[in-house]
Amino acid sequence: DAGVIQSPRHEVTEMGQEVTLRCKPISGHNSLFWYRQTMMRGLELLIYFNNNVPIDDSGMPEDRFSAKMPNASFSTLKIQPSEPRDSAVYFCASSRGDGYTFGSGTRLTVV
Amino acid sequence: TQLLEQSPQFLSIQEGENLTVYCNSSSVFSSLQWYRQEPGEGPVLLVTVVTGGEVKKLKRLTFQFGDARKDSSLHITAAQPGDTGLYLCAGDESGAGSYQLTFGKGTKLSVIP
Numbered sequence: 001d002a003g004v005i006q007s008p009r010h011e012v013t014e015m016g017q018e019v020t021l022r023c024k025p026i027s028g029h030n031s032l033f034w035y036r037q038t039m040m041r042g043l044e045l046l047i048y049f050n051n052n053v054p055i056d057d058s059g060m061p062e063d064r065f066s067a068k069m070p071n072a073s074f075s076t077l078k079i080q081p082s083e084p085r086d087s088a089v090y091f092c093a094s095s096r097g098d099g100y101t102f103g104s105g106t107r108l109t110v111v
Numbered sequence: 112t113q114l115l116e117q118s119p120q121f122l123s124i125q126e127g128e129n130l131t132v133y134c135n136s137s138s139v140f141s142s143l144q145w146y147r148q149e150p151g152e153g154p155v156l157l158v159t160v161v162t163g164g165e166v167k168k169l170k171r172l173t174f175q176f177g178d179a180r181k182d183s184s185l186h187i188t189a190a191q192p193g194d195t196g197l198y199l200c201a202g203d204e205s206g207a208g209s210y211q212l213t214f215g216k217g218t219k220l221s222v223i224p
Contacts, residue, residue: 004153033211042216043154043199056211091153099144100201100212102153 006092006103013110018080021106024073025094033100034067034077035091043091049075061086082110114138115202115215123221127189132218134200135182141203143183144212145174148197190222 005024013019025032033048047057049069057067064083069075079086089107093100118133134143142161146154158167160176160183167174171194173186187194197219201212 043214045211045213048211093153099156099159100146100154102155104152 004092004094004101004103006090006106008106009104010107011109013082013108015083015110016081017110018078019082019086019108019110021077021090021092021108023075023077023092023103025075025092026101027073029094029096029101030072031095031097032069032075033093033095034075035093037089037091037105046077079108082108084110086110115200115213117198117200117215117218119218120216121219121221123223124190126192126222126224129186129188130190130220131184131186132198132220133182133184134215136202137181138202138204139180141180143176143180143203144201145183145185146199146201146214148199148217149195154197154199187220190220192222192224195220195222 034046045059052069089105093102145157148154163178163180165176171188197217199217201214
């Protein structure tokens with residue numbers, strides 16, 4: 001298995017633009033998680049899905065953030081409009097209940 | 112949400128030294144995991160501990176789960192430069208059939224050759 005695949009690896013965008021981050025989980029993993037990591041706050045859970053259904057989105061900062069999982073092999077995290085304070089590394093992780101496998105992350109810079 | 116505190120926040124040691132890092136909470140966890148994260152990559156699972164008092168060894172790394180399942184420690188013997196990274200503990204706060212981890216902020220370890 002290729003592991004959890006995230007794209008793009010790096011994204012630089014201007015304030016106000018829409019940003020879409022993508023994730024392909026490991027086949028057979030029924031849970032998918034989106035995290036944001038910063039030096040100040042560490043890893044923060046944004047949202048997680050179980051069997052493609054959003055279970056807990058209480059970590060989503062505000063209405064500018066949205067996430068979808070249209071099928072078991074794909075998820076997106078969208079920020080619209082983006083702001084400089086959204087700059088961080090965004091991780092996707094998948095699990096079948098025995099530990100998380102993380103992707104390599106997307107480093108987002110909003111200027 | 113259960114809070115996990117890790118200490119120390121930063122640790123810089125010479126190659127060959129021993130070290131211990133800690134993960135503490137006021138809450139009980141059904142299980143606890145340790146991850147290592149290298150620059151530019153996502154965290155990688157090292158070990159899961161489930162039973163209070165459990166000790167697990169992974170080469171030079173020794174993991175212990177507290178008797179009350181509220182805390183854990185990671186001891187590294189004869190540290191190597193390859194041990195450099197961010198060590199994260201994560202507690203399982205699953206309930207009602209869910210599986211969700213809460214992460215500490217980590218201990219950033221630098222092993223100097």
